[in-house]
Amino acid sequence: MTRAGVLAAAIVVAVVASAAPATATPSLVEEGALAPVTRPLVRPADATVGTGTPASCTSRAVVRAVAQGGVIRFDCGPSPVTIAMKRTAKVVNTSSRVVLDGGGLVTLSGEGQRRIIYMNTCDRAQVWTTSHCNDQAEPRLVLRRLRLVGGNSTGEATDGGGGGAVFVRGGRLTIVDSTFADNRCDRTGPDVGGAAVRVLDQHRDRPVVVRRSTFTGGRCSNGSALSSIGVSWRITGSTFTDNRAIGRGANPARPGTPGGGSGGAIYLDGDDIHLSVEDSTITGNRAREGGGAIFFVSNDRTGTLTIDGSRLTDNPSEGFETIPGIFFLGASRTITDSVVR
Numbered sequence: 001m002t003r004a005g006v007l008a009a010a011i012v013v014a015v016v017a018s019a020a021p022a023t024a025t026p027s028l029v030e031e032g033a034l035a036p037v038t039r040p041l042v043r044p045a046d047a048t049v050g051t052g053t054p055a056s057c058t059s060r061a062v063v064r065a066v067a068q069g070g071v072i073r074f075d076c077g078p079s080p081v082t083i084a085m086k087r088t089a090k091v092v093n094t095s096s097r098v099v100l101d102g103g104g105l106v107t108l109s110g111e112g113q114r115r116i117i118y119m120n121t122c123d124r125a126q127v128w129t130t131s132h133c134n135d136q137a138e139p140r141l142v143l144r145r146l147r148l149v150g151g152n153s154t155g156e157a158t159d160g161g162g163g164g165a166v167f168v169r170g171g172r173l174t175i176v177d178s179t180f181a182d183n184r185c186d187r188t189g190p191d192v193g194g195a196a197v198r199v200l201d202q203h204r205d206r207p208v209v210v211r212r213s214t215f216t217g218g219r220c221s222n223g224s225a226l227s228s229i230g231v232s233w234r235i236t237g238s239t240f241t242d243n244r245a246i247g248r249g250a251n252p253a254r255p256g257t258p259g260g261g262s263g264g265a266i267y268l269d270g271d272d273i274h275l276s277v278e279d280s281t282i283t284g285n286r287a288r289e290g291g292g293a294i295f296f297v298s299n300d301r302t303g304t305l306t307i308d309g310s311r312l313t314d315n316p317s318e319g320f321e322t323i324p325g326i327f328f329l330g331a332s333r334t335i336t337d338s339v340v341r
Contacts, residue, residue, distance in 0.1 A: 046070025053077055059086040062108065066117070069095025069139065074106045082107040082149075091119035093127045093171075095139045102146035104177070110151035112184070115163060117141075117148070121170025121201075123158065133170055137203045140172040148196070151183040161186055162227055163198030164220065170201050174209045185220040190251035190259030193227025193267045195220035195243065200229055207232040207274065214239045221247030221260030222295070223267025224285070230270035236278045240265040245287040245295075250319065261288035262327065263295030264315055273303040273330075282312045282325070292317040293325035303330035311339045 047065040050057035057076035065072045066089035110116045122133035130136045151165030164183035180196035195218030218224035224243035247260015264285035282293045292315035315325030322328045
């Protein structure tokens with residue numbers, strides 16, 4: 001996006017020189033997450049879903065491929081195709097990586113009934129591989145050039161639920177050039193969230209990477225695009241629109257309420273957490289309680305929020321906020337070359 005050159009009159013935030021970007025970790029470069037758009041890193045497929053026709057691209061084939069792991073591509077014909085997922089595709093924790101590359105043509109749909117993708121390194125049913133399941137390097141899950149729509153985790157209770165389209169605990173997650181639309185999770189609850197994506201724990205507290213992706217139409221108690229506890233995020237070139245946190249009573253829940261309603265688009269809670277939003281647009285999202293765009297609480301006040309070259313507008317917080325569309329408690333927030341109003 002074109003960087004905003006003038007801060008909105010509604011709020012002028014101090015401009016602070018940004019630190020030089022951190023060097024990309026080898027694992028991210030290896031998976032192509034940081035590869036230039038014009039020269040994407042291409043790996044041979046370990047598995048291919050489909051045999052050249054839309055009919056050959058089935059939910060069963062996706063579930064089997066994800067369980068097998070490796071680089072997964074699709075051969076569903078030359079036109080866009082939607083695969084109705086009849087079961088959730090679950091990562092087996094003995095996989096070193098699972099890369100789903102939809103080639104810009106594939107939509108995975110939860111049909112409004114089920115979660116689409118699940119990875120949990122602490123779930124023994126998916127193979128418990130280490131004694132430190134909260135902090136293991138693998139599997140590395142990469143979602144690339146995919147659409148994930150109609151995911152729904154309502155009623156899922158494992159590790160607190162959430163993650164209507166994608167739930168991840170442990171390992172590493174990267175999202176590139178993908179779209180999430182009309183996903184759902186539980187409507188109430190003080191901490192449940194992530195209509196599109198819910199993340200708990202990442203290896204060595206490295207950030208989840210989101211690049212050039214779109215999140216729209218999410219509905220959940222909190223964080224109706226992204227939600228996490230104890231997890232950092234690095235978001236670049238992405239768009240968040242029409243996501244709504246529809247819970248009521250905040251966190252902790254006010255007496256007589258079920259709790260929730262914070263982080264229309266993004267909800268982060270934890271201690272030493274860090275959120276970076278660069279060259280992105282967050283607009284038209286809403287929270288019934290706090291943070292129409294972003295809800296960020298660092299419980300030990302060590303966390304940081306950085307917004308650069310981005311536009312955050314029309315994100316009403318019906319209950320509370322510290323600056324327009326944002327509720328922030330942490331060590332520092334830095335907003336540069338951005339519109340926030």
